[in-house]
Amino acid sequence: MPQVDQNIKEKMLFIKKFVAEPRMIGSITPSSPQLVASMLCNVDWDKIACIAEFGAGTGVVTKAIMKNKLPQSRLFVFEIEDDLRQKLIRDTGLDIYDDARRLPHVLREERLRKVDLIVSGLPYAVLPQEVTAAVLDGISRTLAEDGMFVAFQYSLHMKSAFERIFKEVKIRFVMMNIPPAFVYECRGLKG
Template identity: 60%
Template sequence: MFSPRSRYHTTMAQSADFIKEKMLFAMKFAAAPRTVGSVTPSSPYLVSSMFLNVDWQSVGVVAELGAGTGVMTKEILKRKSPGSRFFAFEIERGLRLRLSRELKIKIYDDAAKLPQVLDRARVGKADLIVSGLPFAVLPRCVTAAVMDAVQRTLSDEGIFVAFQYSHHMKSSFESIFEQLSTRLVVMNIPPAVVYECRGVKRGAGCCD
């Protein structure tokens, strides 16, 4: 049982880590807003909404695109089944190296390389692909390449879940998925839209 003093020190340490994470995210955003996409990490409310309808027992392969400071990454590691495979991607080198050291897992760079990474790992298709990439501010060619990778690797029964800060991607997602639902998360800075997509329309294009 923790003493009041030990609980105090634990709380202070957690607060210090939270502040450091916020500062790091803000600095990375200032340096490369088109890569990081937001001035602050995702809130617990957004994290909860992202995984609202995920049946973790049926997820054998999960990929995360745009790991950032690892808010979603850590939650995936907590929730996924022990035997499942996890592949995380983060293009910003500083964030990627920091998160890799902290979690002691390999973090890949370019999310568009997802098909090649899964092929090399011999794991087949992904059952869940989670994205925090800021599609609204990325060059169209980058968004198209990433979404092509998603289409090629998501299993027939798989789920693609992404959050954005606008409805900018709604028509693009509708063009490549059979089913699309959205949820607004106001308890986030800024408020975010969660897109939950199922059923890839084979041969469909994105961002034409």
């Protein structure tokens, strides 16, 4: 019963934040287990030494990453909404960063050059264009040559933007999510 109560509390917090700031949160509910599974299904965890997650929300994907990653793998989590960030800190014990645009700076501070996996739940379609451009620039500067970028979106709005950055863009549709979502799996940074 305590887990059910926790799930209800997380959903209520998410709805409250969405109503207050729909451009910041981007969804009315946390990601479903089916969406999380689709996002992480092709990750080769044995080859992942450094991970970044953008738009962690209530930590549904964060917890799946923590469960699957190697113990020595580094994880950098970004969540801009303060209440959600504080909840993530309490729930995970991780340092949670505020703005995904800061990834290159955070890596420099940690004396790291590249990440092997970037997982994104950012609502690119509703973010200001300059924010999306800055996040995409950070991805292209920090993702390892053989790295993988995975994002979910509620439309195909970002398809052409991702195709400009990556040689390979695969898209999966996940019906079992509210709302249904597209998972973009991207590899091979262009030029």
